[in-house]
Structures are given as C-alpha cells and as structure tokens.
Amino acid sequence: MSFLSKTFRLVFSLVIAMVLVSRVASQSPDVDFFERKIRPLLIERCYECHSGGAKRLEGGLRLDHGSFLDKGGDSGSAIDHARRQQSLLIQAIRYEGLEMPPSGKLSAEEIQLLTEWVLLGAPWPQEPIPETKKSNKPFSIEERKSEHWCWRPIQEPILPIEDATSVTRIDAFVADKLRLLSIRPSERTDRATLVRRLHWDLLGVPPSNEVLVCWTESKEVDWYERCLDSVLADPQFGVRFARHWLDLMRYAQSRGHEFDEDIPGAEHYRDYVVRAWNMDLPYDQFVREHIAGDLIESPRRHPTRDWNESILGTGFWHLGEWVHSPVDTRKDETDRFDNMVDVFSKSFLGLTVSCARCHDHKFDPIGTEDYYALYGFLRSSHYRMYRFESDLSDRQLLRELQQTRRSFRERVVHDLGMGILDTIEFDESVASAVAKEPIAIPLNPQDTRVIFDSRSLTDELWRTNGSAFGEAIELAGFASMRLISTEQATDNNLPKALGLRWNSLPAISADPFWLQQRNLVSKVNSKNRNSQIETAHKTFSTPSFLMEEDSISFLIRGGIRAVLIVDSHRLNAGPLHGETIFESKPESADVLRWVSKHGLARYIGKRVHLEISPLDEHGLDVFQIASGRVNHRVQVDPVTKDSIQGYADNQVEPSDFQGLARRVASGRYLEIQLRKFIEGMNHESLGSTRFGSTLLEWKRAEVSLEKRMQVESRVAMAMQDGSGQNDFLLVRGNSDRPSHEVKRRFLEALGGKQEILDLPFSSGRMEWAQRMLSDENPLLARVFVNRLWHHLMGRGIVPTTDDFGVQGRAPSHPELLDYLSLQLKGNDWLSKPLIREICSSHTYQQRSTAGSVPYSSDPNNEFLAFANVRKLEGESVRDAMLLITGQLDQQLEGETVRVHLNDFLTGRGRPDKSGSLHGDGRRSLYLEVRRNFLHPMLTAFDTPTPFSSMGRRNVSNVPAQALMLLNDPLVHWLAERWAEWELKQERSDRERIESMLLAARGRIPSDGELEMAIRYIHRERMLQTVQTDEKPISVARSAEQEIWKSFAHAILNSKELLFRF
Structure with a gap:
C-alpha cells in the first residue's frame, strides 16, 4: 500500500473521529450563558406579560420557550436569524419603535446581555414547552427524586458473565452491553500506542524516545503493569490531573471585568492541587478541605515543609470574577455567590443548583430555598490572605511566648512585692494629658451604640488571621491610672474611682513582637487592591453588624487601619467605596482616644463587619467600637485634676526600679512598659539587682524566641469563619426584593433538612462538609469516578459530566458507574487504585479502529467497542512541542510565568510586563492565566475561559488551529x-x-x-x-x-x- 493511500486513510479516520468526538461535546457555553444570564433576566423582566403563566398574554408573544421566539407574536417573529441585529426583540428593548418592557427601559447591562444572546442565535436548551396555565401540581422534592436515576442509592451490581476478552470486572460490564448489540470488542492495540496512550492520558505529554523504546522492547511478561506503575508515580501525573481539576474551579490569576485585577496568591491553590493528586489524597479529604479546610482541628501538613495544607483547599472559593467598583454591592455579592454555588454544585455534585436562583428548578428536585440556604454558608465566611508557610510554627511560638510572659510576670510581681500594688499607680503620659484635656472613656457596654466591646468578647467571636492578636482571649488590663479606693468602678462614678475603672478594661491588642513579619507574593500577581497582603498576619475581624449610622467610632490606643467590608466586597480599585478604608495615626502612641470615620451613609441598612490592623510597628489596642460619632470623654474635677497633676510633677522618671514598679499591672501592658524600660537600661545596671536580673532574663528569653520566628512567608487565599448569618430568599433572584430568611442547610434532596444549622458563632461549613460526605449522598462518588472515566476514555459513563440531572444524559453503563463508585469508597477514596484498574482493563487497551462494528449499531461508540480517538488539549499540544524539541522544563511549582503579550493582546488592565515567547519552557499549567489576556495558542485549541466549571471541554476543528501551527512565532x-x-x-x-x-x-x-x-x-x-x-x-x-x-x-x-x- 502506498504512503499516500496510508496517509489518506489516516486523515479520513481522523475526520470521522473528530465528528464522533464533536457529537459528545459538552453542553454549549452559549446554553450555559443562557441559563446563568438570560433566563433569570427573562423571568424577572418579561414573564409577567409574555409567558404561559401570565394573567394576560400581551401581543400574542411568549418568551418562555425557544420555539416561541421564531413563532413570535402579533408583530412577527421576535428573532430575525438572517439579520439578528435588526430582530424585533432587540428593537423593542432599545425602545426603537416598540417599547419592552413598557414599565421602564432595561438597564444598559441588561440590554447588552440580551443583544449578545440574540447575536449568538438565541440559544435555548431542549426542554418541554411550559404549560399555558400555572400548574396546580405542587413542587415535590420526593416525587422528583423518585423519578430520576441519579438520586437513587449506590447499589452493589450483579457482575455480568465475563467473556474471553475480559481482563478486569470493568470489561465484563462493557462486554455485557456489547453482547446485546451483537458487537465484539476490538483487539488490544500495539505496545507503542499503549505506552503513548498512557503518557498522554496520565501525564499530558508523550514519552521520550528512550522510554518508548524501553517499554516496547521489554521482554518482561508484566511490562504493561510496570509501565503503568511508573507513569502513576511520575510527578507529572499531578500536573496533568490538576489541569483537569482547575477547569472545574475556573482557575485564573486575575479577576477579569474591566481592569483585570490580579488575584494574589492564586498559584498556591494550583500547587496544592498538584501535590494532592501526586500523593493520592483521599477524595473525601480533598472535598472536606475544599469546603472547610480552615476549620479542621488537626490539619494535614506538608510532608517536608510542615505547613498547613488543608486550609489551602478553601482558596477555590475566591477564584471567581470580581468587579472592582460595583454600584450595587449587594447585587454584586449575589452574583459572586451564584458563581460559587454554581462551581461547587457542578464540580462536586454534578448538579445545576444555580438554576434555582429565580425559581424552583424546572426539572430537578432543587428548590429555591435550597439555593439560598447555601448562601448563608458563604455569607458567614470571609476572604483572607493566609501566611501558610509560617502560621503553624507561629502558633507554636505564640504559645511558648505567652507561657514565657506569664512565668516572668509572676516573678516580677513577686520580686517587687505584692505590697507595692496598694500604692498609687498611674500612667505618666495619660496623667499629663489629664491635666490639659478631658479623658477618653468607653461607653457603657449596654449602650445601643456599642458595636464591639472588648469586655464582651468571647472565644467564639475570636476572629484573627495570624498571631499578632494572639489566638485566644487574654483580658489584659491597662493601669492607665489607679487611685486608692475600695469602691467598684462604674461609668457613673468614673472620676472618683478612675484607676480601678481603667484597670478592669481589657483590650484587643496587636503585639509589636509579631509586627516585624513580612508577607511575600508572586512577582507576577503582586498587585493588591484589597490591602490584605500587608495585613495577612495582623488583622482582627469583628462580628457582623447592621450599619445604622453614617459614622463609626473607635476607642483605641495606637495607629489604626480599619476596612469596612460591605456585602463581602473587597476590590476597592475604582471611584466607589474608597470611604470604606480608614486610617488614623496618633501624635503619641500611648494616648487613649476616640477616632471616627464619617461619610458612610450609603451603607446604612447593610450587614457589614470590620477588619482592623495596626498602622505601624508600635502595635494597636482596640477597646470599643460604636455606631455614630462618639467622643465620650470626662473632664476631671479641678481638685482631682490638681492632685493628679501634682503627683505627676513629683513622679520620678522610670529610670529606676521604683518608677517602673509603680506601673505594674496584669496583662500585656506590663510587658510593653517593661520592654520600654529594658530598652533604656544597659545590661550591667539591669543585673545589679534581683529584679533587674529577672528583667534581663526575660529580655533574653524573648530575644531567643524572636530568633526562631519565621519573618517572611508567602501568603495564599483562604476562607475564614465569620459570625453565623443566614441569607434571605430573593424574589425572582432580585437582590432588591428579599423575602423570608432561609436557614443554612444542605440540599433537602440529600438530607439537608435533617440538619438545619443555627450556629451564631460559626459558618457551619464543617457541618456542611460532613453532610456532603454522608452515605446518603450518592452523587459525590458517582460524579468523581465519572470524571476519571471521562478523562481516560474520552467520554463519561454519564456524557454530561457536570449535569447528572434531568437535562443531562443518562449513563451508558449504570451498573458500571455504581461498581466504580463502590471501588472508590472501598479503597478509602483513593484515586490511583481506580485509575490503575481502569487502565488495566481490555476496554482501555483496545485499538482505536472500529473493525467490523456495524456503524448503525453504535454510531457514537457509546458502548466502547473500540477506543476513542481524541484530539489533544491545548496544554498537551504546547507541552508536547516543547518536549520533543528539547525545551520542556518539567519543574514542579515555582514562580508563575507571565503571559506572553503579542500585539493583539490589548485593552484595559494589560500587564506592564510580558513573559517570554516560550514561557521559560515551563509546562502550560504554570503559565499565567489572565481572564482578559488568555494565551492565544491555548485558546485556539479549546482551553476553556475560566468563568465557570467546565468538566468536559469543547472540541473544535477550526482554521485558527492550523494557522496557529503554521504561523505562530x-x-x-x-x-x-x-x-x-x-x-x-x-x-x-x-x-x-x-x-x-x-x-x-x-x-x-x-x-x-x-x-x-x-x-x-x-x-x-x-x-x-x-x-x-x-x-x-x-x-x-x-x-x-x-x-x-x-x-x-x-x-x-x-x-x-x-x-x-
């Protein structure tokens, strides 16, 4: 046979294969766009007059099914497919003749969305035509569950009779289906194809010539098993399967929208996923870490670096698009939450829960209350930047530091003599201030204006992101002034018992010991508009509260930086919401003062919380936060004022031990004063007395601990628990129309109502994770093993990998799906044993030619009579070219490589620097992913745009691919x-x-x-x-x-x- 005829056969086979592959392409992104953006808009703005449920159908036009668009109404077809821009629907929403809706023109954004949809051809999913009248049939979770296969419990299947080709039990299930069609499986393919297939599927790159020859010429009987084991052990396995997972997580390193702001620390989530796949982390633990990795009491540690790995999984929640300056922050929040719910439900459950945003799901047993119940978990959780390299060691060091200070504090008090505490004690700087102006004092804790009071803080409300504020409540008193008195201090008789009153007042304090720490981010994604890079270890978060005034006031000592988090919005990079950031630096770090932030009227009525950090290295003490403008001070009467001033004038400077002794009090304030005193003394004078020796020993102990501190650490995105909040059901998904409160819980169809959460001090995400992992949930295992099958076989047992619902496809081999699910669970949720079993099957090792299979029996090869020929993903195409030309750097992790900017990648937010043409030879996984500046070659070869979950990529054959290979530099x-x-x-x-x-x-x-x-x-x-x-x-x-x-x-x-x- 001539070379040309062979080539023709190859090309013809490839064309047929591409046709077959295209038939099982994933749900169109256009349909996904319709479900996320268009259907909710039509329901909200059009259905009242133009649907089967309308009281009166206006203009004879219905817009609740795709067939009605072409049919149109009294004025003709709504869509003109020949001239889409001139369609009546577009003219009507633009008020060009017809005016829809008549009650008021749509917003510019809504008009743009509908116009874009019409220009796409008005895609609409296949679905039954809705009834012309509102159905009296109630929405029944149980009835819908009973009608669809995916909700049924996983069952141990009966093993079919094996035939001569069966190698594993998998083959028996496949052969059983083929027998019904009178089809025999194809023969096993040749060695070279098998070795190459394993490398493509499990590593994403082809084998080198040496490796290929080694295995094809091996004389060992078990050569294939050994080859498979070596590939599974290759570190590039994690790179390959991490890329599959990141498609689900809409992984990117920029926010998109107008200016494509950076996502600092996103690459650490990517590297976490690579490590998880390489170590074969059990999938149930992987899921637990994604939902609530920050709440695991004994987190999983990095095997060599000993940092907290578990918390890094929560970073996926924050990989979505963010708007830098939204006009309506609540609508922006609901859009972000919708994306989070969509990604979570499709990725882990194979469900389109977001379709219940505006109404009960049209097909699946998912109610609108199910959807908004999940919002509560997200509303009760905060974004944070986390010092993952040092946090666990910092916590250990903090415990040792606290123990050291408690020990030395007791020794100091003992050395000074308990009797000294009965003398007059006061803070010199405050006493001097008293003589000149009134004293700042706190409001009564019962005052309705009080938002936060350090005296009322409990461990349940302790929310910090590092060690600077400690890890538990320490009611550190501040002996600003103490007058001899046996009376109890109250707000009403403060001047009489001033000292006792202050001594009983605790504060939330940022310890200067920790403020020397610095946080590191990638040079590639280092821009930061939410200010959390610098404060990733020194932020205290208040519980959420209702904004009732246009101002917030703080009773503090030291410099403060406070950020008002409104509707979880953080990307303050535009003309709006800059007023939510407040900074105040005092003239003297020791002065207690009230400071206020004004101009917050636009946020009245919203649920907010504050994130507070010190402004400089001197630390910060927060006593009280109040709503409105507060400057609560007391003017001391002249007699007391004169006596205090007189005492201050006669007070010796704290250059001797007696002066220091007069400042003794319990808690951190003593430590601060002692450190100031020690810094002013030389070692010889300190060691001349017993008291001085104790202080010197204390100083040396802290210096020793300080040397063990890890000053620099990289930071990554993570979740942090906030105060527990439920959200409200939004009528038709409209953020301006809240209905009743919906308590946090999981989906009712998966047992959610058995555990309705009412946790005032936590999000409930750990309980959510446990419910997800319950045996009552058949979807978690099914969806995951189906994804593995899809990546290895080219088509899932359920072809619609992200939708197991009614709108998705039914499984081709339901018994096999349950068998694989039970195998996964039986192997402690480990992935590699299951992958090994699949790859060991004859079904996996078949030839990719159809042989004698009649085309009419199984035209799409759904029942796997032969292996599917598959077009490679964009990353594999690029990585393979780098490998075979000797340019591939297979290093794991490391710095992200900047995107290469050609002349065509232009627009707002364009990075200042371009990466190299060859991406430093790194694998495509490590190239920067910028939403507005995507890699041209990867995009041409169908790498998905990172906006939502994409469990099955589209497969195209377009001229751009051939032109890219011919002309790309x-x-x-x-x-x-x-x-x-x-x-x-x-x-x-x-x-x-x-x-x-x-x-x-x-x-x-x-x-x-x-x-x-x-x-x-x-x-x-x-x-x-x-x-x-x-x-x-x-x-x-x-x-x-x-x-x-x-x-x-x-x-x-x-x-x-x-x-x-």
Whole structure:
C-alpha cells in the first residue's frame, strides 16, 4: 500500500473521529450563558406579560420557550436569524419603535446581555414547552427524586458473565452491553500506542524516545503493569490531573471585568492541587478541605515543609470574577455567590443548583430555598490572605511566648512585692494629658451604640488571621491610672474611682513582637487592591453588624487601619467605596482616644463587619467600637485634676526600679512598659539587682524566641469563619426584593433538612462538609469516578459530566458507574487504585479502529467497542512541542510565568510586563492565566475561559488551529531550536529523520515515509547549493539549519502529534 493511500486513510479516520468526538461535546457555553444570564433576566423582566403563566398574554408573544421566539407574536417573529441585529426583540428593548418592557427601559447591562444572546442565535436548551396555565401540581422534592436515576442509592451490581476478552470486572460490564448489540470488542492495540496512550492520558505529554523504546522492547511478561506503575508515580501525573481539576474551579490569576485585577496568591491553590493528586489524597479529604479546610482541628501538613495544607483547599472559593467598583454591592455579592454555588454544585455534585436562583428548578428536585440556604454558608465566611508557610510554627511560638510572659510576670510581681500594688499607680503620659484635656472613656457596654466591646468578647467571636492578636482571649488590663479606693468602678462614678475603672478594661491588642513579619507574593500577581497582603498576619475581624449610622467610632490606643467590608466586597480599585478604608495615626502612641470615620451613609441598612490592623510597628489596642460619632470623654474635677497633676510633677522618671514598679499591672501592658524600660537600661545596671536580673532574663528569653520566628512567608487565599448569618430568599433572584430568611442547610434532596444549622458563632461549613460526605449522598462518588472515566476514555459513563440531572444524559453503563463508585469508597477514596484498574482493563487497551462494528449499531461508540480517538488539549499540544524539541522544563511549582503579550493582546488592565515567547519552557499549567489576556495558542485549541466549571471541554476543528501551527512565532522558534539540537548530534540524515518522526508520532516511520523525507532534505540542499564551475560546494551551516528547521516545522504540523489514538 502506498504512503499516500496510508496517509489518506489516516486523515479520513481522523475526520470521522473528530465528528464522533464533536457529537459528545459538552453542553454549549452559549446554553450555559443562557441559563446563568438570560433566563433569570427573562423571568424577572418579561414573564409577567409574555409567558404561559401570565394573567394576560400581551401581543400574542411568549418568551418562555425557544420555539416561541421564531413563532413570535402579533408583530412577527421576535428573532430575525438572517439579520439578528435588526430582530424585533432587540428593537423593542432599545425602545426603537416598540417599547419592552413598557414599565421602564432595561438597564444598559441588561440590554447588552440580551443583544449578545440574540447575536449568538438565541440559544435555548431542549426542554418541554411550559404549560399555558400555572400548574396546580405542587413542587415535590420526593416525587422528583423518585423519578430520576441519579438520586437513587449506590447499589452493589450483579457482575455480568465475563467473556474471553475480559481482563478486569470493568470489561465484563462493557462486554455485557456489547453482547446485546451483537458487537465484539476490538483487539488490544500495539505496545507503542499503549505506552503513548498512557503518557498522554496520565501525564499530558508523550514519552521520550528512550522510554518508548524501553517499554516496547521489554521482554518482561508484566511490562504493561510496570509501565503503568511508573507513569502513576511520575510527578507529572499531578500536573496533568490538576489541569483537569482547575477547569472545574475556573482557575485564573486575575479577576477579569474591566481592569483585570490580579488575584494574589492564586498559584498556591494550583500547587496544592498538584501535590494532592501526586500523593493520592483521599477524595473525601480533598472535598472536606475544599469546603472547610480552615476549620479542621488537626490539619494535614506538608510532608517536608510542615505547613498547613488543608486550609489551602478553601482558596477555590475566591477564584471567581470580581468587579472592582460595583454600584450595587449587594447585587454584586449575589452574583459572586451564584458563581460559587454554581462551581461547587457542578464540580462536586454534578448538579445545576444555580438554576434555582429565580425559581424552583424546572426539572430537578432543587428548590429555591435550597439555593439560598447555601448562601448563608458563604455569607458567614470571609476572604483572607493566609501566611501558610509560617502560621503553624507561629502558633507554636505564640504559645511558648505567652507561657514565657506569664512565668516572668509572676516573678516580677513577686520580686517587687505584692505590697507595692496598694500604692498609687498611674500612667505618666495619660496623667499629663489629664491635666490639659478631658479623658477618653468607653461607653457603657449596654449602650445601643456599642458595636464591639472588648469586655464582651468571647472565644467564639475570636476572629484573627495570624498571631499578632494572639489566638485566644487574654483580658489584659491597662493601669492607665489607679487611685486608692475600695469602691467598684462604674461609668457613673468614673472620676472618683478612675484607676480601678481603667484597670478592669481589657483590650484587643496587636503585639509589636509579631509586627516585624513580612508577607511575600508572586512577582507576577503582586498587585493588591484589597490591602490584605500587608495585613495577612495582623488583622482582627469583628462580628457582623447592621450599619445604622453614617459614622463609626473607635476607642483605641495606637495607629489604626480599619476596612469596612460591605456585602463581602473587597476590590476597592475604582471611584466607589474608597470611604470604606480608614486610617488614623496618633501624635503619641500611648494616648487613649476616640477616632471616627464619617461619610458612610450609603451603607446604612447593610450587614457589614470590620477588619482592623495596626498602622505601624508600635502595635494597636482596640477597646470599643460604636455606631455614630462618639467622643465620650470626662473632664476631671479641678481638685482631682490638681492632685493628679501634682503627683505627676513629683513622679520620678522610670529610670529606676521604683518608677517602673509603680506601673505594674496584669496583662500585656506590663510587658510593653517593661520592654520600654529594658530598652533604656544597659545590661550591667539591669543585673545589679534581683529584679533587674529577672528583667534581663526575660529580655533574653524573648530575644531567643524572636530568633526562631519565621519573618517572611508567602501568603495564599483562604476562607475564614465569620459570625453565623443566614441569607434571605430573593424574589425572582432580585437582590432588591428579599423575602423570608432561609436557614443554612444542605440540599433537602440529600438530607439537608435533617440538619438545619443555627450556629451564631460559626459558618457551619464543617457541618456542611460532613453532610456532603454522608452515605446518603450518592452523587459525590458517582460524579468523581465519572470524571476519571471521562478523562481516560474520552467520554463519561454519564456524557454530561457536570449535569447528572434531568437535562443531562443518562449513563451508558449504570451498573458500571455504581461498581466504580463502590471501588472508590472501598479503597478509602483513593484515586490511583481506580485509575490503575481502569487502565488495566481490555476496554482501555483496545485499538482505536472500529473493525467490523456495524456503524448503525453504535454510531457514537457509546458502548466502547473500540477506543476513542481524541484530539489533544491545548496544554498537551504546547507541552508536547516543547518536549520533543528539547525545551520542556518539567519543574514542579515555582514562580508563575507571565503571559506572553503579542500585539493583539490589548485593552484595559494589560500587564506592564510580558513573559517570554516560550514561557521559560515551563509546562502550560504554570503559565499565567489572565481572564482578559488568555494565551492565544491555548485558546485556539479549546482551553476553556475560566468563568465557570467546565468538566468536559469543547472540541473544535477550526482554521485558527492550523494557522496557529503554521504561523505562530513559538512554533517557528521551537522548530529552530529542534534543528539546532539535531545538528549537534552525529547522525546520518536517515537516523535524524527516524529520531524526529519517532518523537513526534510515537512510531518508527515506514520505508516510504523515510524515502519521502530524505528526498525532501536532498531537494532542499540542492536549492541551497551554490554552483561553482558546475561543482557543488558545502552548504553553509546556516542554510543546513534552515533546511532542518523547515522539516521540523512540518513535523510539528503533523496530525499524529495532535491526536491521542
């Protein structure tokens, strides 16, 4: 058979394969766009007059089913497919003649969405036509559950009879279906194809020539099992499957929208996922860490670096789009929550829960209350930047520091003598201030204006993101002034018992010991508009409260930075909401004062919380926070004032031990004063007395602890529990129309109503995670094993990997799906044993040719009579070209590589710096993912845009792909590098051609292919040869390299390099 006829057969097979693959493409992104953006808009703004449930159908037009768009109403068809821009629907919403809705024009954003939808052809999912009248049939969770397969418990299936081709139990299930169609499975494919298939599927890159030859020539009987084990143990396995997972998590390193703001620390979630896959982290633990990794009492630690791994899983919640300056912060929050719920439900459950945002789900047993019950978990949780490299060691160091201070505090009090506490004690700086102006004092804790009072704080309300504020309540008293008195201090008789009153007042304090720590972020994604990079270890969060005034006041000592978090909005990068950030630096760090932040009227009526951090290295003490403008001070009467001033004038400076002793009090204030005192003394004078020796020993102990502190640490996104809040059901999804409160719980169809959460001090996410992992949930295991099957076989047992509901496809092998689910759970939720079993099956190892299978029996190969030919993903195409040309750097983790900016990547938010053309040779997983500046080659080869979950990528065959391989500068650069390397090897033309074709195609070329390639090289040499006296002279080295570059470029355009067989 000629080389050309073989090539024709190959091309024809590929075309057929592409057609088959396209038939099982994932749900169209256009339909997803409709469900997320258009259907809610139609329901909210159009259905009242233009649906089957309308009291009176206006204009004869219905907009509640796709078929009615073409049918139209009294004025004609709503959509003109020939001239979409001139469609009546677009004219009506723009008020160009017709005016819809008549009650008021849609917003510019709504008009833009509907226009975009019409220009796409008004995509609408296949669904039954709604009834013309409102159904009297009630929405029944139980009835809908009973009608659909995915809600049924996982059952131990009966093992079918195995046939001669069966290697594993998987084959028995597949063969049983094929027998019903009178189809026999294909034969096992050749070794080279198997080795290459394993590498593509499990590593995302082809094997090197050496590896391929090693396994194809192995004499071992169990060569395949050993090859499979070696591939599963390869660290690149984690890279491959992390990329699959990141498609679900809509992973990106920028926020999109108008200015494409950075997402600092996003890459640490990516690296966490790689490590999890490589270590074969049990999937149930993986899920638990994603939902509530910050709440695990004994978190999983990094095997060598000993940091908290579990908390990094919660970073996925914060990978979505953020708007930098939303006009309506509540609507913006509901859009972000909707995306979070959508990603969570599709990824872990295979359900479209977000379809219940505006109404009960049209097909599945998911009610609107189910949807908004999940909002409560998110509303009760906060975004934070987390010092993941040092936090666990910081906590241990903090415990040792607190124990050291308690021990030395007791010794100091003992050395001074308890009797000294009966003398007059006061703070000199405050006493001096008293003589000049009134004293700032707190409000009564029962005052309705009080938002936060340190005296009322409990461990349940302790919310910090690092060690600076400690990890538990320590009621550290502040002996600002103490007058001898046995009377109890109250707000009403403060001047009489001033000292006792202050001594009983605790504060939330940022310890200067920790404020030297610095936080590190990637140089690539280092922009920060939410100010949490610098404060990732020194922020205290208040409980949520209702904003009732246009001002907030703080009773503090030291410099403060406070951020008002409104509707969880943090990206303060535009003209709006800058007033939510407040900073105040005092003239003296020791002065107690009231400071106020004004101009907050637009946030009255909203639920908010404050995140507070010290402004400088001197620390911060927060006593009280109140609503409104508060400057509560007391003017001391002249007699008391004069006596205090007189005592202050006669007070010795704290340069001797007696002066220091007069400042003794319990708690951190003593430590601050002692440190100030110690810093002013030399070691000789300190050691001259017993008291001084104790202080010197204390100082040395703290210096020793300080040396153990990890000053620098990288930071990553994570969740942090806030105070427990429920959210409200929003009528038709409208954030301006809240209905009744919905308590936090899981989906009712999965037992959610059995555990309705009423937790005032926590989000309830840990309880949510436990309910997810309950045996009552059949979806978690089914959805996950279906994803593994999809990635290995090219098609899921349930083809719609992200939708197991009524709108999704039914499983081709339901018993096999349950068998795999039970295998997963029986292996303690480990993935690699299941992957090993799938790859060991005859079904996986079949040829990719149909053989004698009648096309009509199974045209889409749903029942797996042969292996599916699959087009490679964009990342594999790029990584493979880097590998075979000798340019691939397979390092794990490390710095993200900036996106390469060509002349066509323009627009707002364009990064200041461009990455290299070749991405430093790193695997595509480590290239920067910017939502508004996506990698052109990866985009051309169907890498999804990171806006929502994409469990099954689209597969296209468009001219842009061929043009990319022909013209892209990267492909030309790689061809040139490949030619350079090949010319350095001492090889003949034949050997060089064989090596290059083997690397690209995974097989030794045929004699015909070799001869054709050799003729091409010789012909090119002749064209480059300079004739002198009719005798050829040697071709210049540069010309020779150009010849081999053109040959390398042709190979990089080979179809065999773009498909997995």
